[in-house]
Amino acid sequence: MSLKIYNTMTREQETFVPLEPGKVKMYVCGPTVYDYIHIGNARPVIFFDVVRRYLEFAGYEVEYVSNFTDVDDKLIRKAEQLGTTVPEVAEKFIAAFNENIEGMGVRKASLNPRVTENMSEIVAFIHELVEKGYAYESGGDVYYRTNKFADYGKLSHQNMEELQLGIRIEVDERKEHGQDFVLWKAAKPGEIYWDSPWGQGRPGWHIECSAMARKYLGDTLDIHGGGLDLQFPHHECEIAQSEVLTGKPMARYWMHNGYINIDNQKMSKSLGNGVTVNELLKRTKSAAIRYFMLSSHYRSPLNFNHDTIAQAESSVQRITNCMDNLQHRMAAAGTIAQENLAEIGERVSLIVEQFKAKMNDDFNTPDAITALFELVSEANQYMKQAVVTVQGLQLFIDALQMMDNVLGLLPQAGGNDEKGLPDAEIEALIEERIEARRMKNWARADEIRDLLAAQNIVLEDTPQGIRWKRK
Ligand SMILES: [Zn+2]
CATH class of the missing domain: 3.40.50.620 (HUPs)
Structure with missing residues (x-):
């Protein structure tokens, strides 16, 4: 290929x-x-x-x-x-x-x-x-003889x-021909200049x-x-x-x-x-700006408005959430020798091949992004399983990382994308909320709930206590 x-x-x-x-x-x-x-x-x-x-x-x-x-x-x-x-x-x-x-x-x-x-x-x-x-010199300027x-x-x-x-029809007596263009421009009094065989000036x-x-x-x-x-x-x-x-x-x-x-x-x-x-x-998040720029083929015109940027924001958030969830699940997942990864592995490499085929087709980034979202869907599907393994999660993380190294749609180094709250901070906030509720401090409890919701954190009440996940 x-x-x-x-x-x-x-x-x-x-x-x-x-x-x-x-x-x-x-x-x-x-x-x-x-x-x-x-x-x-x-x-x-x-x-x-x-x-x-x-x-x-x-x-x-x-x-x-x-x-x-x-x-x-x-x-x-x-x-x-x-x-x-x-x-x-x-x-x-x-x-x-x-x-x-x-x-x-x-x-x-x-x-x-x-x-x-x-x-x-x-x-x-x-x-x-x-x-x-x-080229020819004319009054301290030099022109190209087209x-x-x-x-x-x-x-x-x-x-x-x-x-x-x-x-435009304009006669420039310094030029032999209307299409001739300037290579060296003579400096006007007071202008910055460099010395040349044609006098003081600057390049075209x-x-x-x-x-x-x-x-x-x-x-x-x-x-x-x-x-x-x-x-x-x-x-x-x-x-x-x-x-x-x-x-x-x-x-x-x-x-x-x-x-x-x-x-x-x-x-x-x-x-x-x-x-x-x-x-x-x-x-606008850095990754969303990149997404917007890559969402149309590079030779096509691109329309910038509130909607296209809002759409870019929500799309990159889906990619970030998927990667965050994969990494979060990774920390909790075990190794199960029995899991048959062949089928997942095949699906992932098929998507990776699609991604490459699209990039090889004159850098068709919109279709490459479609492949990336297929991977996101597959990963989200995989994470719905009752048991996930380190190896399974790693397959998705590697493929997503590979595509992102090319497109840069995850939070960028040096960019303004906040990666969201770290796990430890989320858990501390949940603890604080439990305590606030116990103390009947409803205002603080609600405040924490809203704060977590804004970070796309979903809380679930289970018999084992409160569990959380990233949306
Ligand atoms: Zn150039």
Whole structure:
């Protein structure tokens, strides 16, 4: 069973074969760090985290590089607004980004290179493009000569004429052609700058990724990922720059995730309907955010509203309760040599195979989640038996843990998910409630009952006294 990936370049699902056996070099375009990230930015961050986790689960050694664009027009404007410097703006929002991704249970990239720390490679890259005739200097700026690259438009499947129709008619005398894009921008007085053969300035956005991807991962990446909005012009420009320089394909597989709509409306600055990850993390569990992001196929649009998030919350709670119950029962279960585990074992491995088949099908996370819930149902069914064994419970715990290592839908390390009260604390509260009732302190007894109910703890009166379980 092999992994199939939809390649934006060919518009087909292809069997995944990395350049070097057993290793995956992956580059995902990172944020321009001038503001807090919103849920639209969080989708690629979470989805490509899952791609990476699954590749690692499949036995690959993954090198995952994602850049920080820490200098550009937006940062310069922000620094002016805040009365501070570009490096200070960058530091502030890089720290916020790192905090946000940790909050969403996203693993840190192998490397987060910054533009400002790779300036000599970027300048050298542009210089080589000029030498080869693919770029030209004009009034202190440097532009890419798109007419010279016959394949321009191949990723977004547009030819030069179609592209020409798509752009606004504005004459820029500095450019030879309307599609030419900037590689180096001359600094205006007072702006942050670096020295270059074309004078003081800073790089354009597209060239940064070409230079950093090549420096850290080599001429050809296995996977280049990003949001659909980056397909054109950003990734098209990366291809134009990199492929004329190296003579090799920039990436073997191009992957793009779809947009997020808010209440079925496009998210936009002008509508002011964007939700920041900071806000979201205040009111939504980390695992529920991940569940929401993975509940649709990554290439489909995703609709964010109160209902989809509420549904995500209750779904992840079901998974957490199942795992808690399994572990709780584990502590009490004995070993019975006679139990025939063959049948359960077979059902569990069938579900695990289904899970893998769905992930292998171009990362079909919604169907993989369905498999996970089948496992949850089987586990809940198993726990209804009068006698359960350590071995039986362990089968379910291992399978659930395996799937969760890929999807991250149980409470996340660094996330805001409360795991609920520990067993000892629950038992102490039950004791306290018995005592409160004995003392006719009904108010306290009711308070404890409500507290436990809020934690999904169900109390049962039995002849042996009060027993409890997690719902
Ligand atoms: Zn990029």
